[in-house]
Amino acid sequence: MAISGLAISDRRLAGEMPATLARVTAEQWLDAARRVHETGGRLVALWGADRRDDGGAFSIHAAYAGSDGLAILELPVAEEEETYPDLSAIFPCAARMQRAVHDLLGLVAQGAADLRPWLRHGAWRANEFPLRREFDPEAYRANAFEAYPFVRVAGDGVHEIPVGPIHAGVIEPGHFRFSVVGEKVLRLEERFGFAHKGIDRRFADFTVAEGYRLAGRCCGDSTVAYAWAYAQAAEALLEVAAPPRAKWLRGLMLEAERIANHLGDLGALGNDGGFGFALAQFSRLREDWLRLCDEAFGHRLMMDRVVPGGVAADVGDAIRASIAARSEAIEREARTLRDIFDEHSGLQDRFITAGRVTPETARLLGLIGLAGRASGQALDLRVDFPAEPYTRLAVKKAGHAGGDVAARVRVRFEELLESLRLVREIAASLPEGATRVELPHPAAGAFGVGWVEGWRGEVLVAIEAGEGGRIRRAHAHDPSWQNWPVVEHAIMGNIVPDFPLINKSFNLAYSGTDG
């Protein structure tokens, strides 16, 4: 993407996604952010790297998206300086990413309003930074509790309800601090990072050819999206292309992943509305679908099936026929269940107006993905920047402006039915040929980026190669970084018992953002 009116020398990156890379100064960093914001672009991801062993210093990277693709900016940060200009005043979603950069790399966003830790929970000291070369991950560190200053809400009858990180059910860890009056929520503050695994650091232990397995484990429900984004980035960096059959199989798996997740979410949304019937029905459909995935690709979630250079699975004619038959059967049942949802007054009473995010708020806060499409943000990489096979599939973009739970349910139903159509079309017109190509050896310093519309939203993976085919720095970005702060807004003015339903209607990733 070209940032208009900015005199920087950017170079076009190889690969399926239109992307440019440019090195900027601190003034240009801010100027670029403002220009992107003015032209309706958005911040996709922000991450930092330690370049001191490479004759440089630290660097901070920002990936912006505009109407003509990605623009990745790199700002060198001198070791003695350790600061860079804050972006959160322009793009609110940058705030948490900047806090994470500080926890991992020790670079401070100069001028940011919120400098509290985000990922660091006392597992390492405040003066240690896991992404710096001198950090010893093997060293023993006693876990030290550190008080975290939550924002206090004062007033007559205001009190706090702390929830999590350990919940009554077996779900992922996250802390939610509600400030309430009676049942009405005045403010919600999220606190995550409990599932931090050190993935960014761990990437450096692998070669570019191996790293897809780690990428596919950032967030289990989106493993295909992550692995595909990683494969795109690796192929861009190596300047190879996957064979057509591999690309179509990737599309098949990504849509299969979307179907499985939407089926699960629709059941869970019914269940959170106290309508257990929906959970039983959708769980059955999801289980049928996952078994078919297992049969077709040898893994229920299709983990490790998308690899740099192609795919590690192939489907025969019998499987193609059963994909078509099963998707039709599920579509019939899904349509019936949609009618039941639509006509169930009790359920609609829970869904309609709950957790509303207006298109205006969504645009200001940068809501993306599925939740964005339910709030009038018509962004879908499969349509906006289609990679094969989407170039030949004419994907119908779902979209609503309601912004409430009901709209997010409707978008899920629409996307589910569209994906069921897509898997049938892919299965019917799968090109013949090889499914994998040999990978060349990566050149040190080569950079590639991958960008894929997962079921939750856009997943970005950026890889920089180091010596000996290894990864110097790889970063995987989950769309939940953008969407979690919006949940804090969605719940405002709603009542406490509606939160689980509203939260489920977004169904954002904990593991994916905790890194």
Add this chain to the structure above:
Amino acid sequence: MNLEGFLAQLAALATALVLAPLLTGWVNQWRAWLQNRSAPPLTQPLRVLHKLFRKETVMAHEASPLYRAAPYIVFACMLLAAAIIPTLATTLPLARAADAIALVGLFALARLFISLAAMDVGTPFGGLGARREMLVGFLAEPAFLMVLFTASLISDSTSLATIVSSLGQRELAILPSLAFAGVAFTMVSLAENARVPVDNPATHLELTMIHEALLLEYSGRHLALMEWAASLKLFAYSCAGLALFFPWGVAQANDRMALAFALPVLVAKLAVGGIGLALVETILAKMRIFRVPEFLATAFLLGVLALLVQLLLGA
């Protein structure tokens, strides 16, 4: 008090203790079947009680004696409630204590203690649940009283035994007042027993809970008593409903044949009622908590209508 009456009372108590968890299991079974799931065995609640009684009881450090005593008080209240409602026979030794207003008082006493205990350990969900439990309770109680007053007006007594025997010996006719009261009673029972659409007994979402939130900190035998009390409460409400609206087949204490006949009749009536409850819970979704007052106000309105119809029209 003669020996026969004493034995009949003991039989009624034992019946309540065993049948109550089975009723809960029966409802769970039917709910599973209606949702196309394979169901847990009928005896699952009894097995859970067995498991819980053998498990260690963990207490919060800050727990007061009230917290420790609450499970016993709540259990005793529910057992007594189940005992004074004429389930099998009308002329039991405890029948004299079986006053309709005393019954409402017993439920209120149990609610008071369960709510105080929930707030005692100071966890946010305990307070949240207690607040909601009181909201439901103070709205449900007047509606329940209206239902009982309607039945009292028909039989000129607030004694449950008299109400049941006079309703049972009445010739079969559908009284409009009882029809109104029956609908009101069903709504109150759903709310009081923490069932869908007011509460969801199967939820794991702590923020939406009412009844479950009160029990979150309990474990071991305390939890077992609370769970048992909850199923006794459902049993007591079901029996009260059956006694008021389907009072046929309840025996006189001294009539052994009738007593032997009363048990299968009771089981059959509960089985049908349990399927009805499972059906309601499958079809309906849980309502927003601020719809609960509307729901219970409707129940109260129907209760008042029943009373007025009886009072003014005598029908």
